Amino acid sequence: MSLSDFALPPSPPASAPSLCVTDKTAEPRRLRRLHMITWGCQMNVYDSGRMADVLAPLGYGPAESPADADMVILNTCHIRERATDKVFSELGRLRVIKEARAAEGKETILAVAGCVAQAEGAYITERAPFVDIVLGPQTYHRLPEMVARAHRAAGPVIETDFPVEQKFDFLPEAAAAEERAVTAFLTVQEGCDKFCSFCVVPYTRGAEASRPAASVIAEARRLVARGAREITLLGQNVNAYHGEGPDGRDWSLARLVRSLAEIDGLLRIRYMTSHPRDMDEALIAAHAEVPALMPFLHLPVQSGSDRVLAAMNRRHTADEYRRLIDRLRTARPDMALSSDFIVGHPGETEADFEATMQLIRDVGFAQAYSFKYSPRPGTPASGAPGAVPEAEKDRRLAALQALIRQQQDDFNARCVGLEFDVLITGPGRHPGQIGGRSPYLQAVHMDGPQALTGQVIPVKIQGLSSNSLSASLIINPFAQERASA
Incomplete structure (x- = not known):
């Protein structure tokens, strides 16, 4: 599990013009x-x-709801408990919409994508035969072909193989309408070779694969040209990045970061999610030497017990993690940490749990994500002995979350009175207010003009609430202009 293992709102698809019509006397194709x-x-x-x-070249533009859509894609996640049940519940709702549209003479293509599709493809089509397309996360570059086959086929189209080609080599440039944002995600690496005992990622995303550095840099330049000032590099195991560089040699994540930092207009770089075993000295040095690389790192440890870490197949010890944190903080003294924790892994004792609590006390985290262990079919831990009772998992999770919450509150409280550079991302919740991100990913709001959006502005933190910091502009150039007018 990782920082990314929680539900996010749907990502709005890009709009696109309809297909060109060569017969000028014909009616234009409906969008x-x-x-x-x-x-x-x-x-x-x-x-x-x-x-x-x-799908944009096929004439697909955005629909506000499934009832308005000619195609609905459910992009799924297999990390959380009962993920498959959640998918079928949503499919039941979508089936009603599809049938209602069919009664009006409207066709609806229904596709299930992502990790549940990869893991449960045949089961999905067996239990929900009204689904037209099932595709894994490595095959979505083939979607136009799948759509054409779905129009012709009597049964569902299933694409859950791991293709030889890299999907990124076949993707079009991202649409400009999708990317006019101050912050952006950019996938640079997929898959994982670590095979942690609790994790389905190696089975749903495949082996580690990295995009060529030139492809990443080109996409980053396009994002910056369209307004992005902060880019987060994504990967299931992003610090294992080893993409081919322009010089023909494999580049590390550290070298990629240094190259991206040279892009004019790119002010901030982040990356997630990392594995402690791939945090090499070159990447630690980049944190010390590249100002654009933010001093906030999500580095999952999962447990503080060596016995549980071995059972998880993490291949590092708790003390190795502590020493790694020491090296990071020596290189970058203002570094703040986030992590992931799993409680109740099979065989975890009270002593093991206390070792995790001690590691949290020793390291100190600005935030963290924590979960109860839940078995994933096909993973080694799913059949392991020593299951921890649910009530005990609940108790341990509550205790761990209380400790993490206290550390997060303490970290935020220490920020009050400090001066930070904040990237302004847009309007705040109230009139005359703007909001942004601190170097530590905290939400910050203050009074100020919208014209500051996209700029990194020095502010002074004045107070805090449960989920954000309040601040004041140290220098308000617009106020100065008014005073001198």
Whole structure:
């Protein structure tokens, strides 16, 4: 699990013109409508946007709801408990809409994409035969072909193989309408070779694969040209990045970051999600030497017990993690940390749980994400002995979350009175207010003009609420202009 293992709102698909019509006397083709439902991680959000890009040449533009859509894609996540049940519940709702549209003479293509599709493809079509397309996360570059086959086929189209080609080599440039935002995600790596005992990612996303550095840099330049000032590099195991560089050699994530930092207008770089075993000295040095690389790192540890870490197949110890954090903070003293924790892994004792609590106390986190262990079919831990009772998992999770919440509150409280550079991302919740992100991904709001959007502005933190910080502009150039006028 990772920072990205929580539900996010659907990513709006890009709009596109309808297909060209060569017969000038013919009626223009009706614009097709696409509705995207996205669950799960930031990479799924990115994937949903790229699926919309792939379908744009077919004339698909955005639909506000499934009832208005000629095609609905449910982009799924397999990380959380009962993910498959959630998919079928949503499919039941979509079936009613599809049948109602059919009664009006309207066709609706219904597709299930993502990790549940990869893991449960045959079962989906067996239990929900009204689904037209099932596609895994490595095949969405083939969507136009799948749509054509779905129009012709009597049964569902299933594409859940891991293709030899890299999908990124076949994707069009992202549509400009999708990317006019101050912050953006950019997938640079997919898959995982670590095979943690609790995790389905190696089975649903495949082996580790990295995009060529030139492809990443080109997409980053396009994002910046369209207004992005902060880019988050995404990967299931992003610090294992080893894409081919322009020089023909494999580039590390550290080298990629240094190259991206040279793009004029790109002010901030982040990356997630990382594995402790791939946090090498070059990447630690980049944190010390590249100002655009933010001093906030999500580095999942999962447990503080060496016995549980071994059972999880994490291949690092708790003390190795502590020493790694020490090296990071030596290189970048203002570094803040986030992490993931799983409680109740099979065989976890009270002593094991206390070791996790001690690690949290030792390290100190600005935030963290924590989960109860739940078995994933096909993973080694799913059949392991020593299941922890649900009530005990609940108790441990509550205790761990209380400790993390206290550390997060303490971290935010220490920020009050400090001066931060904040990236202004847009309007705040109230008139005359703007909002942005601190270097530590905290939401910050203050009074100020909308014209500051996209700029990094020095502010002083004045107070805090449960989910954000309040601040005041240290220098308000617009106020100065009015005073001198």
